[in-house]
Amino acid sequence: MSTVILNDISWSSCGSDDVFADDLMIERSRFLSILRRHISAKGIERSKLRDVLKAYLCFSPKADQLINDLISACVEMKVPGRLDAAIDILSPLGSQILRYARNYLINDIRNWNHLYPSRAYEPNDDYWYILLRAVAQSKTPAGERVKFVCMCKTANNRHIIEAVLEALSDIDTDESYAEIKAFLGHPEPFIADLASELVTNR
Amino acid sequence: MPVTLITKTSPVSLPVYLRKRDKRSHWGHSDDHRDSRIETAVAEVFNPSVKAFSLFKAANDEELYRIVVGLNSLRASLSQQIDFVAFTESEIRSAGIYLSVNLW
Numbered sequence: 448m449s450t451v452i453l454n455d456i457s458w459s460s461c462g463s464d465d466v467f468a469d470d471l472m473i474e475r476s477r478f479l480s481i482l483r484r485h486i487s488a489k490g491i492e493r494s495k496l497r498d499v500l501k502a503y504l505c506f507s508p509k510a511d512q513l514i515n516d517l518i519s520a521c522v523e524m525k526v527p528g529r530l531d532a533a534i535d536i537l538s539p540l541g542s543q544i545l546r547y548a549r550n551y552l553i554n555d556i557r558n559w560n561h562l563y564p565s566r567a568y569e570p571n572d573d574y575w576y577i578l579l580r581a582v583a584q585s586k587t588p589a590g591e592r593v594k595f596v597c598m599c600k601t602a603n604n605r606h607i608i609e610a611v612l613e614a615l616s617d618i619d620t621d622e623s624y625a626e627i628k629a630f631l632g633h634p635e636p637f638i639a640d641l642a643s644e645l646v647t648n649r
Numbered sequence: 650m651p652v653t654l655i656t657k658t659s660p661v662s663l664p665v666y667l668r669k670r671d672k673r674s675h676w677g678h679s680d681d682h683r684d685s686r687i688e689t690a691v692a693e694v695f696n697p698s699v700k701a702f703s704l705f706k707a708a709n710d711e712e713l714y715r716i717v718v719g720l721n722s723l724r725a726s727l728s729q730q731i732d733f734v735a736f737t738e739s740e741i742r743s744a745g746i747y748l749s750v751n752l753w
Contacts, residue, residue, distance in 0.1 A: 490723070493723050494723070525696060527671065528669070528671070529671065530671045531729070538725065539725065576672060605674060609672065609673065609674050613673075636680040637677075637680070641673060
């Protein structure tokens with residue numbers, strides 16, 4: 448207990464904001480370094496590094512920042528499997544990734560929905576592909592996952608609709624497939640064919 | 650629904666060389682404008698800055714299943730869906746691509 452008190456005094460007496468900022472920078476740097484090793488690792492080492500990354504995301508006080516860093520880094524990497532790697536790390540977070548995604552969507556709607564709808568779903572399609580499929584594969588109630596994913600189903604963007612359909616397929620309930628069937632008559636052939644293929648392959 | 654190499658690639662002759670796609674839209678759709686489709690596919694599937702690409706050779710269903718299990722063995726679930734685009738050997742050679750074998 449005495450250690451905790453001494454630490455509290457030291458934080459308040461030497462510019463705690465700076466110390467926290469430095470700690471966060473170090474933590475982010477370590478996290479991204481482990482992520483890069485994870486992407487290029489094989490076999491057991493890859494699984495171990497994925498567990499380390501999940502531990503960071505579960506216990507860091509700045510987990511939301513790390514989630515954003517992880518998705519952004521995987522989008523930028525341009526190596527095969529980067530999207531799947533991000534989804535596999537994020538989906539076990541369960542309610543944590545659902546909460547992050549909801550807040551992210553709320554901010555996006557707040558920023559763009561009314562005045563600049565063409566700029567919605569920033570920063571890019573791959574970011575939302577990871578986010579939607581990570582939520583869809585999480586172990587949260589299926590109804591909540593369908594509800595969240597369907598909030599994006601009116602997007603005027605092929606890539607976001609693709610992510611919505613793949614996510615609904617991941618959820619794999621009668622309710623989610625009823626939503627997919629609504630896209631069978633979509634005017635864009637890519638979307639209609641994707642919906643048809645998902646329904647056929649169930 | 651079980652996937653078979655014959656139903657997915659028919660009437661293309663076997664073996665085929667499979668390239669994994671991160672997203673289905675990276676390969677576009679037959680209704681897309683050809684130039685934009687090629688541009689996307691080159692950028693996302695065959696990025697010119699990459700010097701070598703992994704292709705998986707499959708001549709029958711068993712080889713296809715081995716590829717799927719092998720790729721999913723590093724993932725959170727062995728039953729994850731994987732999207733491939735398939736090429737014949739003559740298509741690869743006509744594109745001037747040199748094939749080398751690297752066994753797992």
